[in-house]
Amino acid sequence: MSPPRATILYAKDGYDTSRPRLMGRHAAGEGFLRGMVRHSGFDRLVALVPRPADAAAFQAQARDLSATMALEAVPEAELHRVAETGCLMLPGPEMVPFAWRRQRTGAAGYSLVGITHTTASHGAMDSIADLLTGPLQPWDALICTSAAVRASVRRLLEGEAAWLKQRLGATRFVPPALPVIPLGVDVPALARDEAARALWRGRLGVGPRDVVVLHHGRLSFHAKAHPLPMFLGLGRAAAAAPAGARVHLLLSGWFADEVQRGAFQAMAQALCPQLAIHHVDGRKPEVRQAIWSAADAFTLLSDNVQETFGLAPVEAMAAGLPVVATDWDGLRDTVEHGVTGFRVPTLMGGPMGDLAARHEATLDSYDSYIAGAAQFTAVDVGATEEAFRALVADAGLRARMGEAGRQRAAALFDWSVVIGQYRALWAELGAIRGKAKPGTGDSPRRADPAVLFADYPTRRLGGQTRLRLAPGIPDAAAAVARLTALAAIPGVAPRRELLPAEAGFQAALAVLEGGPATVAAMAAAVPPARAARLARALAWLVKVDVLRMAEDGS
Structure with a gap:
């Protein structure tokens, strides 16, 4: 057995053949999962899941298909973990949204591999045309299940490229690879x-x-x-x-x-x-x-x-x-x-x-x-x-x-043969990706709101911003007790999951027991991996009047 070289995007809808409106893509999805279970050779099978219910469905379906390897369901919020396997297998051609999300952690972190089913719908046509303007890379691929569909995909891309050249003078495009790999069956x-x-x-x-x-x-x-x-x-x-x-x-x-x-x-x-x-x-x-x-x-x-x-x-x-x-x-x-x-x-x-x-x-x-x-x-x-x-x-x-x-x-067409073609593709894309320079960048259409809306507030919280405990709060323990009580009131912390753990607040607030301190000094009280999250949360502590801005010289 070998470690996994791909993560599957698993939402039950794409793999469920028990539905009344059964489509070919559902049967293909179930067959692909069966092929991965039986022929991937992985010591664990990893799925990226949008919802907790999908995690349970993935575990149950894989076991029903006689999976003996370890099974791991990764929440979609932890998309960056796809880099652990090197490839994300998508059940359709909707690659661009994931490519933009990948930008935030580094485009060279992993490959994206989509697949064609129907290419005649509005959604499919738009997803394919968008490949030319999204941040796709040479180490990405859209699998075409037949030579005929690859020809139609190329025709769509050529038409989109001609329009972009006419409209913007664009001449350089980086589309994904378009390998032809058939669907498989259990012969x-x-x-x-x-x-x-x-x-x-x-x-x-x-x-x-x-x-x-x-x-x-x-x-x-x-x-x-x-x-x-x-x-x-x-x-x-x-x-x-x-x-x-x-x-x-x-x-x-x-x-x-x-x-x-x-x-x-x-x-x-x-x-x-x-x-x-x-x-x-x-x-x-x-x-x-x-x-x-x-x-x-x-x-x-x-x-x-x-x-x-x-x-x-x-x-x-x-x-x-x-x-x-x-x-x-x-x-x-x-x-x-x-x-x-x-x-x-x-x-x-x-x-x-x-x-x-x-x-x-x-x-x-x-x-x-x-x-x-x-x-x-x-x-x-x-x-x-x-x-x-x-x-x-x-x-x-x-x-x-x-x-x-x-x-x-x-x-x-047996899945043992088709999964072998997938493995060869993952290896080929990995070799191309290995030569790429690492880098990160935000999505221009979904920029960091603290940057996009930087002109809205009076001041922005920065590393040299000085803070102090609010009046009536003598020490860190009292501050933590107050914020805990406030957070328990409905609506005070509507996104409570974005806040650091209580221990992180305790460590950062202890810095203020000696008087006002900078955000950088408070963030340094927690491990580096948690510092940015903690620093951001200090604005919430000001919001709920646990902290206040310290005037210069105070």
Whole structure:
């Protein structure tokens, strides 16, 4: 085992697959945590957590995933401790806020590594464009899960750079690295289970010569994959199936609402009435784990710009299923055409600048924006039909492609391989960071309020400011007793957690028992690491009339 070389930003929302509105990023987050638990080789797993509840959730989830290493949850308020591991893994592309916060303790202290999921939303687009003006460094990286998404990220950055050059004359930019690392799957866990296969096929009424084509994931015509090409292509292939073989379409997924459910049912009835269609809730753990074994082939005909990788086809390959997928985004990286399945050509119309303008102005919602883009993206129905016909007619072809897919998944997409790529990236970024000069600096938009608002007060507390005990307070003990009583009154110390411990006050106030003293002399009474906090708190003691300003010569 080795010490950790990365800290995970953990908020339960990003890793929770038990939610009703399950998204790909949740499944990817859970898979990443499982991969880290099993394949990181760390002697402890460290998470940066925004809330105490996230710390408990991290500990519980990691143990549920059979973590045997030590687990450590670091409060987000202690972000500087990421330097202990050297890297902060973020669950999305929102890197700039953390880069600004890193500035305060030194940009060379650690690396930031984000990852793409969808890049079509306002938030994702803005987060990527902001990479050029935030304090990102050469030792930071935004992982792109596919070559196609890296191309779109580069296009966004190039457009932003052109605008900054036109507006400000800017010519030098320091974007993060853009490595391509895929999402991973647990290949052994997806191996075919013959008992589960018999159970599910019996439950669905599937005959011994029947062919089951599985579609697993969200069932959404506007945000995932429009089902029309699937219904047309598979329906026509079913009509030409060998005698005695019935084709079944198994929809393992979940509808966003009843409108989506009704649309799927209406399209199926109108376009492929001869196809046997079954629906199971793919959010249930027992379904997500076992449903792959019921199938003979898998399909995902994605046509949506919100997609960037497509995890389900990789899971299908791990389960030994041939895949019929679109030649689209990350599917182009995962499905090897003619070897592990078939990639169906796609066609995008345009221009669609009006959709971008309406989305930017919030006249169209995100769902309307991606639905509009998908409406003008076509999937080749003829090629879809040919692919399904080939697989339905030839069990040998299904077996060969399925085995090729299983081998490809094990070689390229198993978490043991993917986490190895992460480790190599952390090492590469660490080597670059090691050559950087240390330094600190504030965020210009979030400056120290004592500096930003320095012209507001009559005077500022400084090291040579002289203070004395307020009238009626004879010594340090009396001063501490008074401030303790005052702090107990609701509202007197609304941010009590910012005050030093009582022992620190006691040591500093003891300096005044011999008469007025400077702030510097009082701060010197506590360890150096606590001096700045103590010095600042002396202003609060003046506020509550435990201390007063000492006039020159008093």
